[in-house]
Amino acid sequence: MSDHDKLVQRLIENMTAGGSLRTQPWKDAAAAVPRHEFLRSGFFRVVSGSSPTAWAPVLEDGDGWLEACYADESLVTQIAGTIKPADIRGEIMREPTSSSTLPSLVLRMLEDLQVEPDMTVLEIGTGTGYSTAVLCARLGGGRVTSIEYDEEVALRAREALGRIGTHPNLLIGDGLLGGDQGALYDRIIATCAVRTVPAVWLEQIRPGGQILTTIGGWLNASELVRLTVHEDGTASGPVLSGQVSFMLARPHQAPSLGMLPDLSAGEEREAIIGADVLDDWTTRFVAQFAVPTAQRLKLRNGQYDEDVLIDAETGSFAALHEEDGRWVVRQGGSDALWDAVEEQLGRWHAARTPTVEEATVRVTPEGQSIHW
Numbered sequence: 001m002s003d004h005d006k007l008v009q010r011l012i013e014n015m016t017a018g019g020s021l022r023t024q025p026w027k028d029a030a031a032a033v034p035r036h037e038f039l040r041s042g043f044f045r046v047v048s049g050s051s052p053t054a055w056a057p058v059l060e061d062g063d064g065w066l067e068a069c070y071a072d073e074s075l076v077t078q079i080a081g082t083i084k085p086a087d088i089r090g091e092i093m094r095e096p097t098s099s100s101t102l103p104s105l106v107l108r109m110l111e112d113l114q115v116e117p118d119m120t121v122l123e124i125g126t127g128t129g130y131s132t133a134v135l136c137a138r139l140g141g142g143r144v145t146s147i148e149y150d151e152e153v154a155l156r157a158r159e160a161l162g163r164i165g166t167h168p169n170l171l172i173g174d175g176l177l178g179g180d181q182g183a184l185y186d187r188i189i190a191t192c193a194v195r196t197v198p199a200v201w202l203e204q205i206r207p208g209g210q211i212l213t214t215i216g217g218w219l220n221a222s223e224l225v226r227l228t229v230h231e232d233g234t235a236s237g238p239v240l241s242g243q244v245s246f247m248l249a250r251p252h253q254a255p256s257l258g259m260l261p262d263l264s265a266g267e268e269r270e271a272i273i274g275a276d277v278l279d280d281w282t283t284r285f286v287a288q289f290a291v292p293t294a295q296r297l298k299l300r301n302g303q304y305d306e307d308v309l310i311d312a313e314t315g316s317f318a319a320l321h322e323e324d325g326r327w328v329v330r331q332g333g334s335d336a337l338w339d340a341v342e343e344q345l346g347r348w349h350a351a352r353t354p355t356v357e358e359a360t361v362r363v364t365p366e367g368q369s370i371h372w
């Protein structure tokens, strides 16, 4: 067995032992895809101990390159929308914008997709093309369409897929607008997160088909959901476990806050629920459905530390601080953001704070909601 075969074998064994790779057809598909072919442009590694996070390039055949390609790691391949590993000497401190997803998450999601061999799949977020290749290894390139927002990233993926002799239908564009015009798919899988599930995805799925996507948001919590599309054009389904987190689809990223509204104006009342609940991932995930366009920041205002939610579009805000052991909220703008959060969390508390795995997400062309 070659060194490369041993690395692949070990990755498959680890993913199987960890429970993400569960069935033989996906084991065969994973074994058939050489991940290093999708990382020939190198990747960025976190500089240990850096804060804010700094990234250093690792180029093809550089120290640890091949081993990392077969480690169960997400490997960042683009930073700040344009920068690839060969562009940098030294370190960079900006946000990752493309990556090769953790293989165990790719395979876990493909297992969760409940796909059958005769189905067609639309993948949103081609990235390096690795997950596209695994899909093709199982279904054949003719059944797989994958769309990537970033042209350079898409072209590199096309090259890598071509190198291993795989030819899916590759599109360049905004996957939030769907795949090929007028096409219908059996499954949609997104390897970037969405803030809201686009209505067009519901239209591009055959009734009974499924959408597997991470719903994320600007309060920084996300979960994987599997939605079944119904005859009436709505979709619903369970939240799956794991606090799965992906980079948000580029058009869904939070806008800059711009000029802050006057946070001293507004109506003050005692809060029923304090802002500290938002330090918890699941609470933030639940709250996000009620205030999907709110962003959170912490400010010092006079003698108080304030936890602030701001909707950059409407200028609505809720500023909370603790005073003599109670929480006080001051709200301004057209939307009472904290009223909405308290109502949502109130329903969740009344149901005895069920876990997210007990929740169902519903999506209609008008919007999305979470239920217990």
Ligand SMILES: C[S@@+](CC[C@H](N)C(=O)[O-])C[C@H]1O[C@@H](n2cnc3c(N)ncnc32)[C@H](O)[C@@H]1O
Binding pocket: 097, 098, 099, 100, 101, 106, 124, 125, 126, 127, 128, 129, 130, 131, 132, 147, 148, 149, 150, 153, 173, 174, 175, 176, 191, 192, 246, 247, 248, 249, 250, 251
């Ligand atoms: C985590 S990476 C995908 C990883 C990929 N599946 C792999 O195995 O390499 C997410 C990708 O989604 C892409 N993306 C972001 N927004 C998108 C959108 N609206 N439509 C299509 N792709 C998008 C990003 O450019 C990025 O390449």
